[in-house]
Amino acid sequence: MPTLKIDGKEITVKPGMSVLQAAKKLGIEIPHYCYHPALSIAGSCRMCLVEIEGHRKLETACSTMAADGMVVHTDTPAVQKARKDVLEFLLINHPLDCPVCDKAGECYLQDYDYTYGTAHSRFRKEDKRVRPTKELGGNIHYVTNRCIMCTRCVRFYKDVVGDEYLFVENRGYKSEISVFPGKELHTKMDGNITEICPVGALLDKDFIYQARVWHLDHTKSVCPGCSAGCNVDLQTQNNKIYRTRSRQNMEVNEFWICDDGRYLFHKYEDLTRVESPLKRAGDKLNVTSWDEALSIVHDRLALIKKSDGAKFIGAVGSVFASNEENYLLKKIVKDEIGSTNLFVYAPVPEGEDLSFKSGFTIYADKSPNRKGAELIFGKLNTDFWKAIEKGDIKALYVLNADVDFKLTDAQKKSLKKLEFLAVQDFYMSDIAKLAHVVLPGTYFAEKTGTFTNHSGRVQRFSKALQSPGQSKEDWAILVELGKRFNPDWKMASASDVMNDLAENEKAFKGLSYFKLGDQGIQIA
Amino acid sequence: MSELYFLKNRGNPESKTIDFYLAHGGYEALKKTLKSFEPNDVIEEVKKSGLRGRGGAGFPTGLKWSFVPQDNPNPKYLVCNADESEPGTFKDRYIIEHEPHMLIEGMIISSYAIRSHLAYIYIRGEFVQGARILEEALAEAREKGFLGKNILGSGYDLDIYVHRGGGAYICGEETGLLESLEGKRGWPRLKPPFPAVVGLFKSPTIINNVETLANVPLIMERGGDWYSQLGPNPKNAGIKLYCVSGHVNRPGLFEFEMGMNLKELIYEHAGGIYKGHQLKGVIPGGSSTPVLRPDEIDVSMDYDSLAAIGTMFGSAGTIVMDETTCMVDALYNLERFYAHESCGQCTPCREGTMWMVKLLRRLEHGEGTVEDVDLLADIAGNIMGRTICPLGDAAAMPAKSFVQKFRDEFIEHAKQHKCPVKKDKSIKVTDANA
Amino acid sequence: MAVEFSEAAKQEFAEILNHYPTKEAAMLPTLHLAKREFGQISPEVMTYISQLLDLHVTRVANVVSFYTLFPREPEGKYVIQVCSTLSCQLMGAETVVDHIKKKLAIDVGETTPDKKFTLKKVECLGSCGTAPVMQINDDYYEQLTVEKIDKILDSLE
Secondary structure, X not given: OOEEEEOOEEEEOOOOOEHHHHHHHOOOOXXXXXXOOOOOOOOOOOOOEEEEOOOOOOEEOOOOEOOOOOEEEOOOHHHHHHHHHHHHHXXXXXXXXXXXXXXXXXXXXXXXXXXXXXXXXOOOOOOOOOOOOEEEEOOEEEOHHHOOOOOHHHHXXXXXXXXXXXXXXXXXXXXXXXXXXXXXXXXXXXXXXXXXOOOOOEEEOOOOOOOOHHHOEEEEEEOOOOOOOOEEEEEEEOOEEEEEEEOOEOOOOEOOOOHHHHOOHXXXXXXXXXXXXXXXXXXXEEEOOHHHHHHHHHHHHHHHHHHHOHHXXXXXXXXXXXXXXXXXHHHHHHHHHOOOOEEEEOOOOOOOOEEOOOOOEEOOOOOOOHHHHXXXXXXXXXXXXXXXHOOOOOEEEEEOXXXXXXXXXXXXXXXXXXXXXXXXXXXXXXXXXXXXXXXXXXXXHHOOEEEEOOOOEEEEEOOOOOOOOOOOOHHHHHHHHHHHHOOOOOOOOHHHHHHHHHHHOXXXXXXXXXXXXXXXXXXX | OOOOOOXXXXXXXXXXXXXXXXXXXXXXXXXXXXXXXXXXXXXXXXHHHOOEOOOOOOOEHHHHHHOOOOOOOOOOEEEEEEXXXXXXOOOHHHHHHHOHHHHHHHHHHHHHHOOXXXXXXXXXXXXXXXXXXXXXHHHHHHHOOOOEOOHHHOOOOEEEXXXXXXXXXXXXXXXXXXXXXXXOOOOOOOOOOOOOOXXXXXXXXXXXXXXXXXXXXXXXXXXXXHHHOOOOEOOXXXXXXXXXXXXXXXOEEEEEEXXXXXXXXXXXXXXXXXXHOOEEEEEOOOOOOOOEOHHHOOOEEOHHHHHHXXXXXXXXXXXXXXXXOOHHHHHXXXXXXXHHHOOOOOHHHHHHHHHHHHHHHHHHOOOOOHHHHHHHHHHHHHHOOOOOOOHHHHHXXXXXXXHHHOHHHHHHHHHHOOOOOOOOOOOOOOOOOO | OOOOOOHHHHHHHHHHHOOOOOOHHHHHHXXXXXXXXXXXXXXXXXXXXXXXXXXXXXXXXXXXOOOOOOOOOOOOOEEEEEEOOHHHXXXXXXXXXXXXXXXXXXXXXXEOOOOOEEEEEEOOOOOHHHOOOEEEOOEEEOOOOHHHHHHHHHHOO
C-alpha cells in the first residue's frame, strides 16, 4: 500500500491508483479533460500535469501511478503555468461562442479557463481553424470547431459500448472525430457521449437551444424504463422536463443511462392525462370531486363485501407502481377489506437483456419494480382475468402506471362483467376508459417513492414536477382511500408510508428514506 | 579505424548480395557468436563496446538490452527501426540498400542476445526499393540457414519480417512505431511502461536503429574492448555514419570514427560551402537538434561534446545553410514539417506546432511584429517537456535555437515588414555531386 | 461495387497473416496490398479490409486517415511526390515544383486531365544528401535538374 504526500497531505492508497485519483481522495481537484474514471487512460490533454519531486519534467497525474514515498505538488508556479499554457493551446482555435453554446454553464473549458487560465489571447492575427459541424447519427450533433480532441467519446464506444462507432480521422492539427459513412451512431448508449464531452462539441439534438443549463432545476430520480434502476437527474424548468441525465451510482449504472431512459420523459408528454376524478354515467365518464370519487369507491366495495363477501373483491397491483403504492394497496385489501385476492399486473418481458462491454445492461423487463412487487405480494399472481371470467371477482381496484398498457377486445369484454371497476391511473389508459371511477394519479416524475431494481436494490425517486389539475401522488390517493376504511391511518407523507412498510414487510425491515439516501440500499 | 566498415563497398552493385557478403567475411560474427557466446555474454560484449543508439537518443545499446525481463513468459521481440525520416538523415537507407546483410546479421545476433525468436524491420513506407532489397536479402539468409529453425545447428530459431510503414514521421518514435506495427495509427504510448518491459503485442521488445544493429557484427567480430577504443572516449565510442546535406559542394554520406570535427566535416570532406559562399548556420544532428552559428562549429561530433554546447548529436544529419538562406524561412519550413507530422494526440504539440507555423508564415511575409518573435520562442517553451513523446521537443528546439541564435534576422523581418534575405531558390546540383 | 482481391493478392494476404500474432497487425501490409490492387483506399476498400481483418471498419478508417500513403480517392497513374523539407528546399525544391507545375499545367494536389500525373509536395523523403529529390510511385529520383525532370517525365508511358 503506497503512502504518498500530495500538497503536504499524506495518504495511503491501493496499489495501481493514480496520482489524480489519490489527490481526489484528499479533496484536491486536479483539472483534467481526457481522464474519465470509467475510461482507459489517454494522458493526452496534458491538463493534469503536476510536479513530482525527483522527476525531471511535469507528469500527467492521470497516468502516473501513486508510489510509496512520492511527493507531489499540484499548485506550484510551474504547474500553474503548464495549465495556463494548455488552456491557451486549447483555446486558440476555439470559436469562443459560449453565448450560443448549449454547454455554457457546464463546460470544463469555460470553467477551467476562469479558474486557471488567462483572460486574453495571444493568438491575435491568425485565422482560426474552421470546420463544418457534423451529424454523427441519432441525436448527436458534433460541433467540430469546439472539439478539444480529448477522445473521451471514442474511448466510450471502445471501452463501455464495445462497438467502435467513433474514430479519430486525420492527424495532427486536422484531427477530428468521425463516424464511418453508413455506420452512423445508432446504439442505445449514444446520449452518454453528450454527458462526458467536457466541452460543447457533442450535443444532444433533443436539448439543443432548449434551455440554459443554469436555469434548470435538478431532481434525483430513478429511471422507470426497465428493471435496471439507473439513477437519473431530472432537469426541469417551468414544470417541464428538459432533459434526463445520468446520476452516478457505481453499484447500478456507474455513469451511464441508455437512450430509452434518456428520452423516456417524452413518452409521458404525449399521453392524455386524467386531471380530475371521474365517475361513470352510462357511457360517459364525468368529472367529480375527490371526496365523491373516494366515497363511491369505498361504498361500492363495502357493499359488495357485505352482500357477497370480501373474497369477491380483488385488487391489482403493478410492477410499474412503487413499493409504497403496492404496499398500501395490499394493506387496504388485505387488512382493511379482508380479501386475499391480490393480483399484480406484470407483463412477461419480451426479448432479451442487452448488455454492453462494460457490463451496463438494458433489461428486457421494462418494469421498474418487479422485484419490489415480489417482495410485497409474494409470488406474482397475474391471472385476474380467469377470476373475473369465472365470476370469482365482482369488484376490482386497479393500480396502473404502465404507459404501454393495452387491452384486447376479449379483456375489455371480461372487464364489463365486473359490477365495479375502480382504476387509479395517470392517463386515459385502456382500462381507465372502462372504469366506474377513475382516480387521477401521477407518473414517476410527479411523485415520491421507491423502486426495487432487478438486483434487489431499493432506490428513491423524488418529485420533480407539479402534477396537472387535481391529480395526486398515488401513495396519497391510497392513504385517503385507506382512511375511508380505517380512520386510524396516520400516514401523511411518502416517507411515513416507507416507515410503515419497513415496520410491516420483512424484506424492507429497518429502511427509511433517510437511510436510503441518494444511492439506495441493497435488500435482496 | 583506418579502413571503412559501412562504406567499404560504396559503388559496388554486388554488395547487397549474400554471396558477396559471405565472400568478404559476412556472417562470421554470427557463427562465432552462436558457437561461443551465451546470450548474456553478447549483451556484456555490446555493453563493453560502449555502443550507443544511432537513431538519435544515444542510449547505451547493451544497457537497453539488459532491461528485457527474462522471467517474463511472453515472447520477446526485436524491432529494427528503419523509419528513417528525420530531416537531414539518410544513413540507414544506404545500409538497407547496399549492405542489407550487415543489418540482418546484426539483427540475428541481437535477437539471440535478448532471446527473441521473431523480429521485424519497420521500414518507412516510401522506401519501397529498400523493402524489396531487404526481402530478397532475408530470403537469401533463410536459404543459407541463417534464419529459420535451428540456425547453423545452434538450436536457436529466428524469423525476421519486413513491415512497411504508411507514411508518418512519428512512427520513428519507438512507441508510435509499435502501435503502427500492431496495425494502429502511430500514436505514441505513455511511458512507463517502457517497451523493454511492455512493448510489441504487450511483450518485452527492444527497438534499435538500423545503424546501431549493423554495428553489432563488427563488435562481435573484433570484440567490445576493441570497439570501445574507437572514437574520442569510451562514452562516445565507435564508428559513425555522418550525413551532410544542404549548401556544401559535396553533400553525402561519410564514415569516420565518432568525434569527427564538424568544421572539418563540412569544409574538408563535404567540400566546403557551395560556390564559396559564406556559412550562416549548421544543424548538426538532424532537424530537431538546435542550430549552430559558424563560430560554434569547431566541435567534436559526439554525444557529449555537442550536448556541452547546447545542441545534440542526434542522427548526425548535418544540414548546412549558407548566406542565401533566410533563417525565418528555414525555420518556417521545419515547423511546417513538424506540424504536418504531429500525430495530434496531445494538446501542446497538436496546437502549438501549427501556431508556430502561422507565426512564421506571417513573419516571413513581412506581417509579423517584434513581439511575435518572442511569442514564437515562448510557444516553443510551452511545448517543451509537456508532450507524450519527443516530437514536441523536436519541434520546439529548432524554434528556440533559431530565434536565440539568429534573433537579429527575425527582428529585421518584423522591422522591415519583409524578408531581408536575398534567397537563392535555384536548383543546386553541380557536376561534383551529380 | 463489391471490391475483392485478385487470387494472387489473396495468396499474398494469407502469407502476410503468417507474419503476425494478431490479425490487426496485418493492417499496413494489407493496405499496401489494397492500394496496389485498387489504386485507392475508398470506403468500400476499407469495409473489405475490415472484413478480412475481423475489425470494426472505423479501425481501418482511423489508420488510413493517419498515414500519407493511402489515398482515399483515385490518383493519377504516376504520383509525383516532390520532397520540400529543408535540405531539398535549400537545394531548389521550390524550383523543381514550379517546373513540374508549368510542365504538366497543374497545381500541387492536382491530377492532369488525362489522369496520368498527380503532383504532390511531401515532407522529407530521407534522401537529403542527394537533394533535390522526388519520388514517382515506388521509385526515387535524386539530384534533380530541370533537364533530368523533363527526361524522367517524358519517359513515363
